[in-house]
Amino acid sequence: MRSLLAVLLTLSPGAVLAQETPPAPEAPAAEEPPAAQEAAADADVDERVTSTEGKVSSIEEQLAEIKSALSPLTKLKFSGYVQARYQYETTREDNTGGFSRFTVRRSRLKATYTGDIAQFMLQLDASPTAVSLRDAEATLFIPGTKQDQALTLGQLKWPFGYESVQSSGDREFPERTRVVRAFLPDERDRGLRYSGKFGVFRVSGGVFDGNGITNPGSIGVDNDKEKDVLGRAGFDLKWISGGISGWFGHTIAKGPTDTNRRAYERSRLGADVQLYLDFLPVGATAIKGEYIRGTTFLYNGVEKFGRPASGWYGLVVQNLGISNAVAVRFDHFDPANGTPTLADANDPTKPAGTNATDTIGLTAIHYFGEHLKLSATYEHPMTAVVAEAKDPHDDLFTLQMQARF
Structure with a gap:
């Protein structure tokens, strides 16, 4: 027993000391060498770069798809x-004519798609009474000409003169001159046209039905097998431009005194010039003029078969700053060359329908930016009279607002 107690006493202080002694600290983990740390960092950067490149590549693919889908739309305009308008016409002395009215003269919508070798163009006009086709053109740009030469087939403007080709949205006066309305009514026809640019020279010409698109005898379709050949050769030096135009053809029709249909000559010869000057301190000046003579034309809604006629106009436009302009125009039209001035056979107080008419017009224009313009125009026609015949009072005032995009 004494021996057991002695052993226990001997072991007890050691056990106590063992419990009180703190455990030895763990040895610190060995640090990775610098080369290993750099390798790990490079691997992390590579992973991030790879991930970023993948995202960029995905975005580029999406942009390429969007660009491919939108590319045709960039060529479509x-x-x-x-x-x-508001228009007022004075009443004639015999109480005929005269009006006061609001109207929508033109409301055009045009779509043009231009590719590398082809162009599509469609223009519609919506009037208060109908929607009509104005232009429908299919154009081929001749390869190797950088789109300077083209062939166009469809319903398009006659390549003749200056005013007939000019857009109604750009013209200073509300309507074209009397001579142009007679020889080139509605300015359009169905046919084939060639156009080319050769430095400062301009050439255009083609083959057309010849009757236009609103001729009473051929609306929508040609009324004979005759085709007309016409064209214009001109130049453009920026400050001055001009050209000469020719038209030769026939129309087969039944005139007022004809028993059967017969071929009537339909021809025109024209010359035009435009001069642009900038010497006045108030703004630029434009001077324009055109002369046309020919046979067979549309006058007062009636086609005059085989009758010779001629006319001309002169126009001066003066800009007043960048927002205003004034223009003066004089046009002369003789619907029966070689016929003397006469009185109407049924009413000697009225001029004959073959008498020449001069028209002087004045217009003032204000531009509300590039999309809106307001014009006020006064026109005074003067019909040649003889003896007791009187010039009819048919002065016309037109207030027009044009919005475009």
Whole structure:
């Protein structure tokens, strides 16, 4: 027993000391060498770069798809304009004519798609009474000419003169001159046209039905097998431009005194010039003129078969700053060359329908930016009279607002 107690006493202080002694600290983990740390960092950067490149590549693919889908739309252009009017015409001495009215003269919508070798163009006009086709053109740009030469087939403007080709949205006066309206009514026809640019020279010409698009005898379709050949050769030096135009053809029709249909000559010869000057401190000046003579034309809604006629106009436009302009125009039209001035056979107080008419017009224009313009125009026609015949009072005032895009 004494021996057991002695052993226990001997072991007890050691056990106590063992419990009180703190455990030895763990040895610190060995640090990785610098080369290993750099390798790990490079691997992390590579992983991030790879991830970023993948995202960029995905975005590029999406952008390429979007660009491919939108590419055709960049070649498609929509444009158009609306011409809204108020017009007042004086009443004639015999209480005929005269009006006061609001109207929408033109409301055009145009779509043009231009590719590398082809162009599509469609223009519609919506009037208060109907929607009509104005232009429908399919154009081939001749390869190797950088789109300077083209062939166009469809319903398009006659390549003749200056005013007939000029857009109604750009013209200073509300309507074209009397001579142009007679020889080139509605300015359009169905046919084939060639156009080319050769430095400062301009050439255009083609083959057309010849009857236009609103001729009473051929609306929508040609009324004979005759085709007309016409064209214009001109130049453009920026400050001055001009050209000469020719037209030769026939129309087969039944005139007022004909028993059967017969071929009537339909021809025109024209010359035009435009001069642009900038020497006045108030703004630029434009001077324009055109002369046309020919046979067979449309006058007062009636086609005059085989009758010779001629006319001309002169126009001066003066800009007043960048927002205003004034213009003066004088036009002369003789619907029966070689016929003397006469009185109407049924009413000697009226001029004959073959008498010449001069018209002087004045217009003032204000531009509300590039998309809106307001014009006020006064026109005074003067019909040649003889003896007791009187010039009819048919002065016309037109207030027009044009919006375009």
